[in-house]
Every structure is written in C-alpha cells, then in structure tokens.
Amino acid sequence: MSDTLFRTLGLIEPGDLVVYHGSIPSHHGIYIAEPCSCIDCVQADSLGTTDVRYLLTDPFDGEQDPTTLRCVRRRSITRSDANA
Numbered sequence: 001m002s003d004t005l006f007r008t009l010g011l012i013e014p015g016d017l018v019v020y021h022g023s024i025p026s027h028h029g030i031y032i033a034e035p036c037s038c039i040d041c042v043q044a045d046s047l048g049t050t051d052v053r054y055l056l057t058d059p060f061d062g063e064q065d066p067t068t069l070r071c072v073r074r075r076s077i078t079r080s081d082a083n084a
C-alpha cells in the first residue's frame with residue numbers, strides 16, 4: 001500500500017505522532033501511537049475485529065514515568081500535522 005493511500009485512509013502507523021482528543025480531557029495532547037498490545041486488544045485482534053486500539057506515549061514526558069494511554073480508539077486520535 002502506498003504512503004499516499006495510507007494518508008488518504010487516515011491510517012495510523014506505529015510511531016506516528018497523533019493528537020489525542022478522546023474522553024479524558026486532562027490527557028488531550030500529542031502522543032506517539034503504537035498498536036495496543038495488551039491482552040484484551042490482542043485477543044480482539046485474533047477474533048478479527050476492525051476496531052483497532054492504540055497505545056499512546058507522551059514523547060515530551062520525562063523518561064521516568066511517561067504518560068501512556070492504552071486501548072485508545074481510532075476515533076479518539078488524529079494524525080498530527082507534525083508528520084508532514
């Protein structure tokens with residue numbers, strides 16, 4: 001699949017910068033997105049769900065205890081313009 005098509009579909013690729021605008025306002029901001037790899041998501045994945053969830057890590061937090069959000073729905077994030 002071409003990079004252009006990826007962007008047209010709005011797919012999030014691992015390592016992409018995304019903006020979180022979901023249900024936790026205090027966590028709204030920019031994160032690095034990876035596919036969520038917790039038990040629940042891996043199981044859902046193996047059942048063929050199309051509802052992909054993401055693990056978000058705050059790239060601007062300290063290395064000690066970075067803020068992470070797991071099992072984030074696709075509709076709660078938008079690819080950041082910073083990728084362009």
Ligand SMILES: [Zn+2]
Nearest residue numbers: 036038041071
């Ligand atoms: Zn998960």
